[in-house]
Amino acid sequence: ETGVTQTPRHLVMGMTNKKSLKCEQHLGHNAMYWYKQSAKKPLELMFVYNFKEQTENNSVPSRFSPECPNSSHLFLHLHTLQPEDSALYLCASSQDLRGDYEQYFGPGTRLTVT
């Protein structure tokens, strides 16, 4: 595997379910990010991690719970979601938190909350 991978690619869940999204980067990067992409809205940054430590929680509701066990893996645990949480969730990584480094994105998980 190369680059940034995300599983699952598609997820349908009820409002009372608990599920997790997984992201893995094979690039040796230090920083990882979760973004939410809703229809007709710009990409929204959710969480930032650097060397497993959370650097930013961009006012995300507590029904989204991130976990970063090591610098290569990032999870997003979901529980008691709302229909408006339906979106494409993108994971990204970059060499470092600062500097002229582009972010490398995974293919995303398309989440539908019913």
Added chain:
Amino acid sequence: AQKITQTQPGMFVQEKEAVTLDCTYDTSDQSYGLFWYKQPSSGEMIFLIYQGSYDEQNATEGRYSLNFQKARKSANLVISASQLGDSAMYFCAMRVEETSYDKVIFGPGTSLSVIP
């Protein structure tokens, strides 16, 4: 407020022609960076090109070039010799310095369709 504006929701271009996608930005920071990303229907955001605020030369990367006009706060993407595979959403983004990390702010995107 720091913001990216892309005024063209949708664009069409004939195959093999050049196309310019507009991007204007708003920041009071002296140090920042500008990115362009491509998002095909598969969903993955693909990095295309980067321009730092202190770079004097316009960035180029193969068929992509960034027309950087600092005084006008614009960073337009020029795609030369369009190909069918260029059909996708294109996002302009700006890197700004926050307290503990550099944040990337994305614009709303422009949908490009290449016509055979």
